[in-house]
């Protein structure tokens with residue numbers, strides 16, 4: 001064999017050999033992360049801590065105490081904390097002593113991003129398989145506490161490494177207060193999301209705006225799937241594409257799914273329509289399942305046992321990457 005060709009063949013075979021392990025390590029490590037590591041254990045602990053207060057229903061001591069806990073944690077993590085207290089009227093005319101909590105990083109920067117979640121628990125388990133539970137409150141661990149857990153861990157992260165951009169973590173109250181399914185009277189979509197409606201009409205900083213918003217809703221359960229819902233696609237498709245691509249590039253494609261989710265009434269509706277900030281919803285809703293929402297949704301089964309470190313990690317690390325790549 002010609003010596004040159006022979007050397008060439010050896011080189012090719014060596015190259016193809018040595019390229020194999022590199023390829024497989026590239027698939028395990030995925031893309032290089034630019035953000036700090038998001039600790040799922042820490043986020044899990046913040047979710048568990050909220051569970052110990054009991055359901056966070058406006059007008060209860062558990063709600064006051066858990067609100068105080070969230071405020072104190074954000075302060076511990078160096079945020080500038082603003083509280084909005086408001087009397088908001090429920091569909092049945094019950095007045096809810098409501099409290100929105102905003103933790104700001106780089107409060108003086110005008111370029112900002114907004115991350116939000118609701119922190120209240122639903123007063124009615126109206127989707128429970130057992131009608132005897134309809135009028136009981138839900139614990140709201142996936143539906144409420146999970147989003148707050150992720151945001152508290154992001155706050156802990158930002159205390160250690162300040163992002164280049166301004167970041168506001170908004171915990172809205174009185175989201176899950178819409179009329180129960182069994183209610184016979186008149187009800188409307190605007191019976192939900194009272195805290196975000198209030199914030200959108202009365203932002204905590206005058207003239208507040210942000211480049212975009214990301215809503216977290218039910219981001220803690222094992223086996224969660226996130227599709228782009230119609231509101232996110234209508235108002236913020238570019239932002240949605242970016243988040244989903246980022247999640248997929250980190251290896252989280254089992255969670256961040258391609259395809260269209262449902263039409264979901266959620267806090268992002270008001271952030272888009274009233275505050276005019278393009279806002280995406282990351283919500284566990286499977287358009288291919290019978291109910292869409294997970295089985296524990298609005299049942300007395302929405303407890304710690306559904307919460308998965310992996311799901312918290314998937315959402316938290318994806319958000320961390322978005323935060324730290326924003327300049």
Ligand code: AHN
Pocket residue numbers: 143176178192217264265266
């Ligand atoms: C309704 O339940 C009508 N919309 C979804 C918003 C929501 C409630 N997310 C959690 N709980």
Ligand code: ZN
Pocket residue numbers: 122143176298
């Ligand atoms: Zn709910």
